Amino acid sequence: MKQVILIILLCVSTLTANSQTVYMTRSGQVSFFSKTPMENIDGTNNEVTSLIDASKGEIVFAILVKSFRFEKALMEEHFNENYLESTKFPKATFQGKITNSSSINFTKDGSYPATVEGDLTMHGVKQKQTATGTITVTNGKVSAVSTFTIKLADYKIEIPSLVADKISETIEIRVNCKYEPRS
């Protein structure tokens, strides 16, 4: 956790050196969907901090688990107390590399397919994660969208058998972040 903040601070402090290569948002959006025939559950977080260092091809996300908002208060409560244990593990982070960053021109408008590889940490468990998505450059602004799935069991999140038919074993994560260049 401390590392991510350090990285963010480092990036911010080195901004003056290469001001156009770092893109940041503090209000990015990450949602997750659990679909079963019994019930669909989705939660959205609008307070995601993320950084892209275009010159190094690095991408970082930091998320506060308690910032996810659900349609039903009960879902939010179960998500925080029973599954993600957000008091014990308040943050989720992703630290990774854009593996094809050389084919993305951050200075030219366009839509570029992107593959990201790195470490996703949530519920106190760190796992390798790969995701594909699209990076769009419009007038110097950058946006990133991606949809990928994770297995709850990989993050030691157990679903009690009583509600097993209401919660999917694989969860779909959707990322939608609009970045501003740091100047």
Added chain:
Amino acid sequence: MKKISLVIILLAIVASVVIYKMYNKPHRDPKKEESIPVSAIHLFRSFEEDEPTANTIYLDKVLEITGNVSEITANQNLTPIIVLETENMVFGIRCTMDNAEPNVVVGETVTIKGICTGYLSDVIITNATLVKNN
């Protein structure tokens, strides 16, 4: 016999009402909850110096934060965000507001009530409402 089945039916009705109410229980309303008064500067310093301890005091609690408005912005859904000034040059207290366009200006001293969801370089407050402009 009739009495017993009547009792069972009544119990079943009560049980379904209770389950339905629990399933649809309302979201937290920070306006109605008791709050911890704190200054923006003190709140930020607490998290900066010792995040785990600050989490035990503030995480998931309703806070009533007083500070100077340093920025008024919006998130990707165009929900207004008020940033309160701290001693840190870059980061502050970011409050995602519940209501429409808040009637504040940069530099004004305000008090904002909302749920503290933690520290991400900024301290994040959600479901926030403006309590008063000083």
